Amino acid sequence: MNVYIEILRPINALMATIAVIIVAIISKNFGFNVILGSLIVFLVTGAGNVINDYFDREIDMINKPNRPIPSGRIKAKIALIYSLALFLIAVFLSFLLRPIITFIVIVAEALLILYAYKLKRKCLIGNVVVSFLTSLTFIFAGIIVNLFLTSFYIAIFAFLMTMAREIVKDIEDIEGDKVMGAKTMPIVYGTEISGKTAAILIILTALLSPVLYLLKIFGNLYILFLSFAIILFLKSAFDIFKKQDKKTARQTSKYLKIGMIITFLAFIAGSIA
Numbered sequence: 001m002n003v004y005i006e007i008l009r010p011i012n013a014l015m016a017t018i019a020v021i022i023v024a025i026i027s028k029n030f031g032f033n034v035i036l037g038s039l040i041v042f043l044v045t046g047a048g049n050v051i052n053d054y055f056d057r058e059i060d061m062i063n064k065p066n067r068p069i070p071s072g073r074i075k076a077k078i079a080l081i082y083s084l085a086l087f088l089i090a091v092f093l094s095f096l097l098r099p100i101i102t103f104i105v106i107v108a109e110a111l112l113i114l115y116a117y118k119l120k121r122k123c124l125i126g127n128v129v130v131s132f133l134t135s136l137t138f139i140f141a142g143i144i145v146n147l148f149l150t151s152f153y154i155a156i157f158a159f160l161m162t163m164a165r166e167i168v169k170d171i172e173d174i175e176g177d178k179v180m181g182a183k184t185m186p187i188v189y190g191t192e193i194s195g196k197t198a199a200i201l202i203i204l205t206a207l208l209s210p211v212l213y214l215l216k217i218f219g220n221l222y223i224l225f226l227s228f229a230i231i232l233f234l235k236s237a238f239d240i241f242k243k244q245d246k247k248t249a250r251q252t253s254k255y256l257k258i259g260m261i262i263t264f265l266a267f268i269a270g271s272i273a
């Protein structure tokens, strides 16, 4: 894959884009504003991923040596310029929408930069910021299509599941994070407490997720698709509850992402019937 695409983490950027489209599907409100909102979210998420790799270039020599910068496939300075250019394009595009949208884009970009520069090394604050930004995507879309309450409910689930996944990812990255003096949850409280906390959060979020059906936001197909995601979420939770080594954390993080993708399919199917 081309390194300029790979460093954006296209699957994540596409997931965030699809989150906007899902809110538009629920609201049955499609237009130029949705296309523009999706593009802005793609650019901001991609740029956030690039600047994260820029500031993590040393930590990733240990944690993720195959990433574009530590593997030498892109120069750190070029990555920094690339990410700042994408951030700027997103702000310019937001001028075509309402001022509140530009405000959210600037806040999101500031948080992504602050996270990469400092907050990711702090206990739980960094995790809260990433989870907040992920859930903000739904609220951002809700503002674009005037679907406030529904997007807020979905945002709560996105926040909780992302929070659990971020804690799991900190278990996976503990080795390099320690060397760099980070104070992530597993470094401060240990991997066992962190893994078990993440597991409880996953189980609670997964078991509460049918609420979106009970609130009549999604139809019957939501439950059908969601049940596959719930099985995967519960399996991940039991794995990380039992064992908190790097390999289990990496696998749990992967399964949680797949579970999120299946949940997205459930959202889409449940919007149809």
Ligand SMILES: CC(C)=CCC/C(C)=C/CC/C(C)=C/CC/C(C)=C/COC[C@H](O)COP(=O)(O)O
Pocket: 009, 012, 013, 015, 016, 019, 130, 134, 137, 154, 157, 158, 161, 162, 166, 169, 205, 206, 209, 253, 257, 260, 263
């Ligand atoms: C049960 C239920 C209803 C769960 C909610 C699931 C949900 C809606 C999750 C939100 C997913 C979302 C909008 C994802 C956007 C892209 C993304 C993966 C963002 C978080 O990424 C941060 C991260 O640390 C990047 O790391 P990695 O994926 O390991 O490269």
Ligand SMILES: CC(C)=CCC/C(C)=C/CC/C(C)=C/CC/C(C)=C/COP(=O)(O)OP(=O)(O)O
Pocket: 012, 016, 040, 041, 044, 045, 048, 049, 052, 053, 056, 063, 064, 104, 105, 108, 112, 120, 130, 133, 134, 136, 137, 140, 169, 173
């Ligand atoms: C609402 C708007 C305009 C934008 C939202 C933008 C989104 C979806 C942000 C979600 C969070 C996100 C994509 C953060 C990117 C930064 C990132 C990669 C965080 C995780 O970094 P590390 O903790 O370093 O983990 P890695 O080891 O995976 O690098």
Ligand SMILES: [Mg+2]
Pocket: 052, 053, 056
């Ligand atoms: Mg990183």
